[in-house]
Amino acid sequence: MQPGSFPADGQIAWPGICYWGCSALARAVQAAGARLQRPLVVTDAGVWSALGPRVVSEFAAFEWTLHDGVVSNPSLVQVRQALHVARQHGCRSIVALGGGSVMDVAKVMLACLASGLEPERLLTPEGQTWLAAPSSGDDPLFIAVPTTSGTGSESSSAALIQGDDGRKHLFRSTRTRPGMVALQPDLTLGLPRAPTAHGGFDAVLHALGAWVNQDRSPVGKAMALHALRLCMKALPEVLRAPQSLQARADMQMGAYMAGVAIGLSKVDAVHAMCTPLESRVHMAHAEVLGPIFSVVSRYTVDTVPEPYAEAARALGVPTTGRERDDALALIEAVEALAMQAQIALRFESLRLTPGDASQLAAQAQQSASLPLHPRALAMDEIKSLYLQMAV
Ligand SMILES: [Fe+2]
Numbered sequence: 001m002q003p004g005s006f007p008a009d010g011q012i013a014w015p016g017i018c019y020w021g022c023s024a025l026a027r028a029v030q031a032a033g034a035r036l037q038r039p040l041v042v043t044d045a046g047v048w049s050a051l052g053p054r055v056v057s058e059f060a061a062f063e064w065t066l067h068d069g070v071v072s073n074p075s076l077v078q079v080r081q082a083l084h085v086a087r088q089h090g091c092r093s094i095v096a097l098g099g100g101s102v103m104d105v106a107k108v109m110l111a112c113l114a115s116g117l118e119p120e121r122l123l124t125p126e127g128q129t130w131l132a133a134p135s136s137g138d139d140p141l142f143i144a145v146p147t148t149s150g151t152g153s154e155s156s157s158a159a160l161i162q163g164d165d166g167r168k169h170l171f172r173s174t175r176t177r178p179g180m181v182a183l184q185p186d187l188t189l190g191l192p193r194a195p196t197a198h199g200g201f202d203a204v205l206h207a208l209g210a211w212v213n214q215d216r217s218p219v220g221k222a223m224a225l226h227a228l229r230l231c232m233k234a235l236p237e238v239l240r241a242p243q244s245l246q247a248r249a250d251m252q253m254g255a256y257m258a259g260v261a262i263g264l265s266k267v268d269a270v271h272a273m274c275t276p277l278e279s280r281v282h283m284a285h286a287e288v289l290g291p292i293f294s295v296v297s298r299y300t301v302d303t304v305p306e307p308y309a310e311a312a313r314a315l316g317v318p319t320t321g322r323e324r325d326d327a328l329a330l331i332e333a334v335e336a337l338a339m340q341a342q343i344a345l346r347f348e349s350l351r352l353t354p355g356d357a358s359q360l361a362a363q364a365q366q367s368a369s370l371p372l373h374p375r376a377l378a379m380d381e382i383k384s385l386y387l388q389m390a391v
Pocket of ligand 1: 271
């Protein structure tokens with residue numbers, strides 16, 4: 001983005017207070033003080049068995065309740081379960097310990113707890129009005145303690161939850177964004193290679209999407225570019241040295257900053273087209289993103305290479321000064337990261353009829369990020385891009 005090209009009017013909603021470092025959780029809990037009222041600790045069984053003994057001492061000073069029933073790719077069923085426990089125990093604050101699924105369940109549950117609405121009602125105009133309203137001082141305190149680095153859910157205003165109709169729904173609200181975040185890198189040291197790699201690649205594409213899109217928030221753009229720089233450097237390092245606390249800390253901060261960037265600027269067609277496809281294929285988020293990125297970004301730079309080329313130059317990718325070549329150099333650098341992360345750039349068995357592709361394209365068009373994509377994509381173009389990904 002050229003200096004001075006941001007809109008004359010605008011606003012930002014800063015995410016909450018972020019603590020980082022090896023005592024981050026203790027410092028967050030101490031700062032929260034009495035606002036951490038009867039917290040519900042939301043997590044999943046695997047995370048709790050691995051990390052529960054490490055963090056439990058932080059909650060010794062007050063009454064708290066555990067809910068470790070979150071599963072990956074959560075649905076409204078998991079939200080209802082957590083909400084039931086919270087209401088049963090009179091919980092008035094939330095500590096979410098886990099990855100994106102835990103954060104997303106906690107966000108939607110917080111909306112229900114604060115609004116008194118049932119989860120399905122959040123999809124109605126009444127629920128959307130509550131989600132769009134500014135935070136009231138009475139909203140429960142929410143501390144996010146991420147144990148993965150990737151989704152940026154700890155800092156973003158979005159939660160992706162499967163509805164009762166089987167489709168993934170995006171709940172976007174700045175009032176359900178965590179008011180406090182504890183980035184404690186040692187809690188990610190035990191993360192296995194696949195989620196480490198997938199999360200890192202997801203964070204790269206959050207940062208890149210927020211950078212190349214047409215949103216003009218100067219703060220979002222600055223955050224996106226620095227997040228991209230940090231994530232592209234940290235991902236190979238964390239794959240090479242998973243026990244390196246520095247590499248884990250860099251990856252965690254990069255993913256957090258990418259989450260802040262998408263909270264301010266949203267993403268692009270890569271993520272917009274990913275969400276509908278994820279409802280059809282049983283693959284990890286990053287595995288769906290890889291082929292979509294390759295097809296969509298290469299199509300985009302045919303006519304709009306500038307933001308990709310600018311990122312290549314800012315990040316020190318070898319460039320030529322020719323816009324399209326430099327844009328392709330950046331795409332190739334991201335594709336090389338995907339290969340290092342063992343994420344394929346082609347679907348091996350995706351079969352789509354033209355009717356399937358039309359349906360996916362119609363769903364992708366509902367994303368708020370699609371119209372922000374640097375190259376305007378008409379319905380037929382989105383459909384054609386989906387068909388190019390199929391075998
Ligand atoms: Fe993502």
